[in-house]
Amino acid sequence: MKFEEVVSGSGAQAAEGKVVTVRVHAHNLSGRKITDCYVESFVLGQGQTMPALELLSNGMQVGGKRHAQVSPRYLYPNLTGMKGLLPNQTVILHIELLDCQNVAMDSQMQCTLITEQEVADLFDRWNASLQTKDARKVTDNYSKSAVLLPTVSNVPRTNHGAIEDYFEHFLMKNPVGRIDERHIHMGCNMVQDTGLYTFTLEGGQHVQARYSFIYVLENGHWVISHHHSSMMPEDMSRAH
Structure with a gap:
C-alpha cells in the first residue's frame, strides 16, 4: 500500500x-x-x-x-x-x-485479568463521580500521567491540575453520561474501551460524542491513562 x-x-x-x-x-x-x-x-x-x-x-x-x-x-x-x-x-x-x-505500564507486574463487565463498571465509576459535582473526585479516576483530550475544550490536559480545571467547568453543566455503543480491547494490564456515548446536560440538552478510554493498572487500581472525547459531526454543526 x-x-x-x-x-x-x-x-x-x-x-x-x-x-x-x-x-x-x-x-x-x-x-x-x-x-x-x-x-x-x-x-x-x-x-x-x-x-x-x-x-x-x-x-x-x-x-x-x-x-x-x-x-x-x-x-x-x-x-x-x-x-x-x-x-x-x-x-x-x-x-x-x-x-x-x-502508555504508562509497570513492567514488573504480571498481567492482571479483567472482565468486560468490570470494564463497564469503570465507566460507571467515572460517571458516578460526575454526579458528585466534585472535580477532584472525578480527577482521581485518572493516572498521574494521564492525558485528557476533552469534548468541549481545545486544550489537551496532561496533568491532574489541568484535568481538574477542565472538570471544574464541565461539571457546571450537570452532565450525566450514557454508553450507546462500546468496543472493548484487552491488553496486559491495559484495556481500551471505545465507542459512542451521550451526555444529558442541564436543561435537557443531549450531546452525543465518540469516546476512547484507555485504562492501566497502577498501584493495584485501574485508572484512566488516556481519555479522548469528540462531538459527533452533526452535534458540532449544531453547536456553531
Whole structure:
C-alpha cells in the first residue's frame, strides 16, 4: 500500500505501544468525499483499528498528514466510524496525527485479568463521580500521567491540575453520561474501551460524542491513562 506524506509534522513519533489520536476521512477514486471526518484513538500494534490506520499512523509525527489509495483488505472487517463505504470499495484514505502518548505500564507486574463487565463498571465509576459535582473526585479516576483530550475544550490536559480545571467547568453543566455503543480491547494490564456515548446536560440538552478510554493498572487500581472525547459531526454543526 503506497502512501504520500504531505506534512512532515513535529513532536512525538507514533510507534507500537503508543496511544495515537488521528483525524480521518475518505474520498473515492474520483475525488468525491464519501465519509464524514471523524477522530479515533487507539494503541498502535494491537489490532484495535483497521489495518490501514495502523500502517499509515506508524512512524508519523504529531501534526503530520498522510493519504493513500487503500484496497478493501486494508479496511475490513473493522470500519469503525467509516459510514458511507461500500463493500469491496477502494478509497483514498486521509489521516492527520493529532496526538501521540506513551502508555504508562509497570513492567514488573504480571498481567492482571479483567472482565468486560468490570470494564463497564469503570465507566460507571467515572460517571458516578460526575454526579458528585466534585472535580477532584472525578480527577482521581485518572493516572498521574494521564492525558485528557476533552469534548468541549481545545486544550489537551496532561496533568491532574489541568484535568481538574477542565472538570471544574464541565461539571457546571450537570452532565450525566450514557454508553450507546462500546468496543472493548484487552491488553496486559491495559484495556481500551471505545465507542459512542451521550451526555444529558442541564436543561435537557443531549450531546452525543465518540469516546476512547484507555485504562492501566497502577498501584493495584485501574485508572484512566488516556481519555479522548469528540462531538459527533452533526452535534458540532449544531453547536456553531
